Amino acid sequence: MTNEMQNLCAIIDRFKECGADWAIVMEESTLKNTLSGFAQKRFVNQTIDNSVVTITVYKDGRQGRISSQCANTDQAKRLADEAWAVMKAAEATNATAHVPVCGRHLSRNMQSADIDVMKLRYGELMETAEKRFPRVKFRVCELRHIQSCRRFLDLEGNSASEQSAWYELSGAFSAVGETYSTSYSGVDARFAQLDMPLLDNDYISGALELSQKMLLPPGPAPKQNIVVFSPATLTMLMYMLTNSQLTDNAVISGTSRWSKMLGKKVTDEAISLSIAPTSESIVGECLLTDVGTMVEDQVIIEKGILKSMLLSARGEEKTNIPQRRNQSGCMVMDAGEMPLDRLIADIESGILVGRLSGGSPTLSGEISAIAKMSFLIENGRITRPCEGVAISGNLLDALYQADGISRELSRGGNTALPYLRTSKLNLSGGSK
């Protein structure tokens, strides 16, 4: 038995002695190798490992939950005692979670970090980006390799584990002109292998190209209330929307507009949205939940009908609506049938929104935001930068009758969404 499993066993044994109703222990260890560059001037290389044990214990409707490092069995017993004390001091509720750990042991893509290849790809990215996009300056750029291992053990002795490894690129940048710097942009992408230059990835090169184009002279404010959300913007909006409408507090209290809409039409029938950690579009996502069960893809909206919510076990207990089947943020929306150029072909004067400042919807779905990294659509073509346009209106109403969804999906390694066009939101102000 490994040291880690001995520690988990020591914790579970302690809870058996105490007479716990249920307990589950998760040990998550990661080893990260990172090449970091700041402002293309300061570079630091990092090797970090960490191991965290998360303990959840139940007794008489009380729950205790703590997480901490755990180096040996003595420390494991102390942590068990600490979790027990937290549980004893907690408010009694109906907390219970008697779901056995699934017994699966998974291993994916377990290669170690290839530092030489990381250096090659990082240096190549900096060099090629400077040639192809000379105005773009990275504020920060990190290339990481992550090895992750998660182990689970429950009170009945059921165990599970998963091991995986992947590469991640994370960058923030803006284009710097003679008299003006653009808004910053970010790019986050995951890769199973670093088998090709990073700028060969359209998602990354597209983001850098867009940033540089923002230095072009800006156009006027759009004349029509027609908005095309980029995949990145749509991802952010759908993430914020589902979190405000479909999570515990909003659903239990009945204060969100979608809280009583399960099984009913909530969006245009062209919209189908899932949280799909097992999708082939997704890299490096956990396949076990935080309680040691297998994750499942979850359909949120299918052809406009609300099919499920994002509730916790407590939310399920309060509402009798099934809890979420993963803790993932891997959002996938079905592509439409129309290519982007046809989606925008009849727009005389609208806006392609590359990023929103703000945009978090209220419980009623109202949003208020400023368009950033955005371009005018003029006579069916994406033309000039157009920033500072205020976008307001009701996002739920806008989604209820969308004008169209693109055939193109943007895949960043952990999401896959298309462009979405709507004429139900109001535009005002801009362009700066």
Add this chain to the structure above:
Amino acid sequence: MMDERIYKYRSQLGEDTVLRAHENRSINIRYENGETATDDTASSVGICALTRRGHALGFGAAPGLNDEAVNIALKRAKDNLGQIERPYNVPLHDVSEKITAHIYDEVTQNQKTELLKDADEYVKKTCPAATNRNFSMEQFSMEKRLVASNGIIAHSHFVRWCMMIALTGEAKNGDYVSVEGCLQYADRPDEMFSSHVALHACLDRLCDALRKKQESVFATPGRKICILGEDPAAIMVHEAVGHTAESDLVMGGSIAGRYLGKQVASPLITIGDFANSMNGQRVPQPIYFDDEGTVARDAMIIENGVLTGFMHDRDSAAEYGVIPTGNSRGFTFADAPLVRMRNTAILPGKSRLQDMIAAVEDGYYFVRAGMGQADTTGEFMFLIVEGYEIKNGKLGRAIRDTICSGRAFETLQSVDMVGDTVLWDFAGLCAKGQPMITAAGSPPIKCTLDIGG
């Protein structure tokens, strides 16, 4: 409290190295409509090392507080040297002192639960309009011991407490509207628990704000004269001024880099990032040393409207030929330090709030901001979750959530009155690749802003 074992490595560090033992502990409790929704306790503890040699910089970290972790961290930092060439070298400033920051006690679980229960029952009794009551309480403590080859030995440990409150009620048209507030303590967390007077006063104010918001109207879009209250003004200072003056972002092209030495704000405006005191008073989050072993000093950003400086780590200070300000901090033991704000604030002016309101014919008073974003261009946007009309110098109806936006330097140039009292906001975490505890403060300011609908 962590022991002093890493001090013995002081004489063994050799080259330019900083060794840090770092422990974070947090407790987060969410209490919703009379019952506990979540109650999470977490800690992380470990050792990290930051080593420089010539033009190379390496960082390594390992969990645990033992000799093995020290040796692993030091080895990893050294192994990482030289993988990428850095363009310049940085001298380590020679200090030889022991710096010990203040130490606070923590609070028992029962005290926390009682406070949350009391808050919920108080609102339930006094404000039936609040149909959805949410409270979240956070205790966060950070303890560091640090030794460096420049001779520094340092220890800091502080605890901060905050309770976030969100109340929701139904508006006249059937929509739901919410108000938010926060109680926060850094200096004396026990004050939060020994008497509930401050809590009840905060809840009374929020309940009143909710009742007004149930009758609220939509704001009129356009450019308006506004009183930006302490909370939104502090957020603007942090997001739209502070970040643009962090030297790594300046080098990455932020707008502040173009304006050093120029008038960027009204002469009434002075902004600093304060290390451990402001105007002779201790700031909420005192920093005495940073994670590169630099003794912390104030970084003045704007003085009487002129942009005078930035926040620096050792590298950027060398680049600009100035003394490092001690702004380089990592959030956990596993985080290499970055240039981060500490206590960033506008210094108080001379105007009373009521005189500022009286000076507005047609505008708004914004009391509290929800989420907000800013850009390295200085452009900012905040969601205003509590605001009121001002008509003919008097406060009017409450308004629905709206956005206000602008460019920081233009907004600060429009300031013609600055309030006489600074309030600090130090709840939440600043995000810049890694989280960080920071504080932002401001008096109310009278300025011009773009308002959404």
